[in-house]
Amino acid sequence: ISQVLVIGDGEPFISALITLDREMLPGWLHNHGLPEMGVVEASTNPQVLAALDRAVARTNRAVSRAESIRTYRVLTNDFTEANGLLTPSLKVKRNQVMKEYADTIADIYASTRKGPQE
Template structure:
């Protein structure tokens, strides 16, 4: 909610609208660019997509110790991953 209010968006803005907002995409791109300054090109993030949804233990995307279940995430977001890699 705070992150949205700083960007002059109502706290109840639907996530689908948040991830489609060019200001939000630009803010995330700025953070990615900053992070990329600290790593080599091979380690850098070149493309990303914002997704609607959360990674939780309840939906099977995280373990009880909050680690990502890669196979479950890959299965849940196959289309998005393929789009990122140009498949």
């Protein structure tokens, strides 16, 4: 894991946007007997996702149920100064990330916003 942005303000539950560490990924894959793959492929790999599930579960044990991450999405790009998602002091520009990944975030909460079926 490279970066995590926890979201959920005004939403029915907490979720997170997670990025994978491009530098650590090859070693992690090798240590877990997995073939080489890029971040895009790793972001959907069942074994990588299972490891992320375990990491989220470990984190959730340290917080109350209301504060726990219920679901997450893996992003294929880090937040960087170059893409406008980090400040020069390496702080996440939360509003910019929320705008950039609005569709992903909407997808996370879509099932809780469905209106009456016609």
